[in-house]
Amino acid sequence: MAKSAKQSEIVVKIEDMHKWYGQFHVLKDINLEVAQGERIVICGPSGSGKSTLIRCINRLEVHQEGSINIYGTELSSDLKNLELIRSDVGMVFQSFNLFPHLTVLENCTLAPIWVRKMPKREAEEMAMEYLARVKIPEQANKYPGQLSGGQQQRVAIARSLCMQPKIMLFDEPTSALDPEMIKEVLDVMIELADTGMTMLVVTHEMGFANKVADRVIFMDGGEIIEQNDPKTFFTKPKNDRTKLFLSQILDH
Amino acid sequence: MADKQTYAPGSHPDLPPPPGTIGIVGWLRTNLFSSVNNTILSLITIYFLYWLIQSVAGWFVLDAVVDASSRAECREIDSGACWAVITKRIGQFVYGFYPHAERWRPNVAFVLLFVAVAPLLYPKTPMRRQLLWFSAAYPFVAYFLICGGILGLPEVGTNTFGGFMLTMIVGVTGISASLPLGIALSLGRQSRLLSVRVISIAFIEFMRGVPLITLLFVASTMLNYFLPPGTTFNLLLRVLIMVTFFASAYIAEVIRGGIQAIPKGQYEAADAMGLNYWQTTRLVTLPQALKISIPGIVNTFIGLYKDTTLVVVIGLLDPLGIGRAALADAKWNGLSTETYLFVALFFFVSCFAMSRYSLWLENRLSTEHK
Numbered sequence: 001m002a003k004s005a006k007q008s009e010i011v012v013k014i015e016d017m018h019k020w021y022g023q024f025h026v027l028k029d030i031n032l033e034v035a036q037g038e039r040i041v042i043c044g045p046s047g048s049g050k051s052t053l054i055r056c057i058n059r060l061e062v063h064q065e066g067s068i069n070i071y072g073t074e075l076s077s078d079l080k081n082l083e084l085i086r087s088d089v090g091m092v093f094q095s096f097n098l099f100p101h102l103t104v105l106e107n108c109t110l111a112p113i114w115v116r117k118m119p120k121r122e123a124e125e126m127a128m129e130y131l132a133r134v135k136i137p138e139q140a141n142k143y144p145g146q147l148s149g150g151q152q153q154r155v156a157i158a159r160s161l162c163m164q165p166k167i168m169l170f171d172e173p174t175s176a177l178d179p180e181m182i183k184e185v186l187d188v189m190i191e192l193a194d195t196g197m198t199m200l201v202v203t204h205e206m207g208f209a210n211k212v213a214d215r216v217i218f219m220d221g222g223e224i225i226e227q228n229d230p231k232t233f234f235t236k237p238k239n240d241r242t243k244l245f246l247s248q249i250l251d252h
Numbered sequence: 253m254a255d256k257q258t259y260a261p262g263s264h265p266d267l268p269p270p271p272g273t274i275g276i277v278g279w280l281r282t283n284l285f286s287s288v289n290n291t292i293l294s295l296i297t298i299y300f301l302y303w304l305i306q307s308v309a310g311w312f313v314l315d316a317v318v319d320a321s322s323r324a325e326c327r328e329i330d331s332g333a334c335w336a337v338i339t340k341r342i343g344q345f346v347y348g349f350y351p352h353a354e355r356w357r358p359n360v361a362f363v364l365l366f367v368a369v370a371p372l373l374y375p376k377t378p379m380r381r382q383l384l385w386f387s388a389a390y391p392f393v394a395y396f397l398i399c400g401g402i403l404g405l406p407e408v409g410t411n412t413f414g415g416f417m418l419t420m421i422v423g424v425t426g427i428s429a430s431l432p433l434g435i436a437l438s439l440g441r442q443s444r445l446l447s448v449r450v451i452s453i454a455f456i457e458f459m460r461g462v463p464l465i466t467l468l469f470v471a472s473t474m475l476n477y478f479l480p481p482g483t484t485f486n487l488l489l490r491v492l493i494m495v496t497f498f499a500s501a502y503i504a505e506v507i508r509g510g511i512q513a514i515p516k517g518q519y520e521a522a523d524a525m526g527l528n529y530w531q532t533t534r535l536v537t538l539p540q541a542l543k544i545s546i547p548g549i550v551n552t553f554i555g556l557y558k559d560t561t562l563v564v565v566i567g568l569l570d571p572l573g574i575g576r577a578a579l580a581d582a583k584w585n586g587l588s589t590e591t592y593l594f595v596a597l598f599f600f601v602s603c604f605a606m607s608r609y610s611l612w613l614e615n616r617l618s619t620e621h622k
Contacts, residue, residue, distance in 0.1 A: 060520055086523065086525070087525065087526030090525075093517060093520065093521065095515075097515075097517035100619055101539045101540050101543065101619060110525070111525035115526040115531075159525070160524075
């Protein structure tokens with residue numbers, strides 16, 4: 001695969017992927033290609049497998065059939081350098097998952113220092129840059145427990161960015177937040193999208209999808225039901241389940 | 253104050269609280285005299301404390317005898333406690349039968365203990381980095397100081413060790429060796445490698461399932477059957493090993509509880525950032541698990557420290573053993589109250605210090621709403 005980052009370069013390629021939790025068939029025959037710089041929003045009712053899908057992409061969940069390729073490397077259990085793949089794929093969680101025993105700055109420098117082997121000074125300078133980008137450099141020496149939910153989630157985004165990932169996964173990043181904090185997090189995500197980052201976002205924020213996404217994917221029952229550009233997706237949904245879902249979340 | 257001050261909406265300043273709600277007066281009001289019932293209870297308690305201190309202080313201090321050569325002589329002098337049984341034998345209580353001329357050596361080791369422990373317990377110790385090297389060397393320094401045999405220090409047999417010195421040796425060694433071993437066992441118990449897991453579980457369950465006294469008996473007699481003939485294995489060393497193993501099993505379970513209290517999201521975040529197992533354990537899991545486990549760990553340490561008195565059953569003379577020996581002396585016969593109170597006081601001071609330290613540590617490590 002050509003190294004030059006053309007608009008069309010495929011960075012994530014999922015083919016015929018299946019996953020089960022015990023007897024429960026949670027992901028069914030997933031096929032998905034993500035191009036460099038593409039912004040994808042994944043939506044669907046709860047239990048539809050959308051979180052599981054993006055968690056498979058950095059192997060927090062293990063798929064049983066089919067293949068997932070990240071930058072041409074297939075994810076498998078005998079992969080020696082899974083850590084390296086993971087450090088290229090950043091992830092932001094619904095519940096932030098910041099490390100409560102470390103300060104904001106230490107949260108951000110931990111992985112660069114230990115995984116990227118970056119000198120501490122350099123890591124701290126970079127962390128401060130990203131904290132400034134998510135607009136909370138003044139909180140660097142506080143502990144996560146002293147911040148609001150929105151601030152914590154922005155720290156989590158900065159922490160992921162400090163690994164300088166090529167792909168960012170967002171797993172319902174605003175679902176645990178109070179309404180007035182959702183905007184501050186979405187604003188940061190929109191700015192990130194503007195930098196050309198490849199993003200896969202599981203969210204119910206349809207305004208965000210409309211504004212930012214190149215493609216919206218609708219999942220239900222472990223399958224990709226429909227995918228389209230946001231305009232077509234919201235105005236002319238084809239599938240009945242998509243229509244029902246959209247009417248349920250947009251009707252109030 | 254006559255007419256009510258009004259402010260425009262949104263411009264109300266912070267005012268001082270009403271008088272009598274803060275400071276000593278405020279504290280007394282809210283805690284001791286907040287209601288009629290509370291006031292009555294407070295007064296009764298104060299009177300009771302006064303009566304208790306007055307009557308006990310007489311026996312303990314005012315009427316007590318510190319210097320006498322026998323119990324009968326004590327009784328002739330005054331009616332209170334006869335502390336002479338302690339003062340006359342204080343050397344034994346502290347050192348056991350360690351030779352008089354060499355007693356400066358355990359003293360030096362004791363003082364150095366604080367130097368070695370300070371950088372571990374207080375991160376703000378001056379020159380912490382350099383001192384940590386000394387902490388690492390301390391076990392050897394203490395060993396050669398107390399046992400001798402090099403640098404012209406006469407060798408002293410461990411069979412002469414006794415009293416508080418013995419308690420400190422067994423307690424400090426047990427505590428400092430059982431923590432790392434306990435951490436290793438708790439990680440081993442959750443290992444993905446079946447053999448490591450089985451060995452850890454078997455060890456923990458065996459050590460926890462057997463009374464310490466049994467292990468001490470095994471240490472003093474049975475080991476000879478298992479070891480090749482001719483191997484001599486110091487009795488004190490065996491006791492140290494058994495006490496350490498015993499405590500580490502408990503520590504392992506306490507830490508396992510701490511590890512299991514860490515939300516799954518913490519591991520997922522560490523995984524997602526590319527940290528490997530050992531990095532996650534060292535940087536994410538253990539700092540949090542140990543912090544959660546502090547009360548349980550210190551609880552186990554205090555238990556271990558007091559359990560060192562059990563070594564008396566295999567013939568080592570800890571403070572209780574020395575006390576018994578003193579009571580067996582015809583001159584001091586019948587002074588068990590004084591003797592046991594003294595030993596109890598020693599243990600209480602040590603254990604209370606550990607307990608306060610753990611509280612301090614918990615506060616220092618608390619990162620919520622500081």
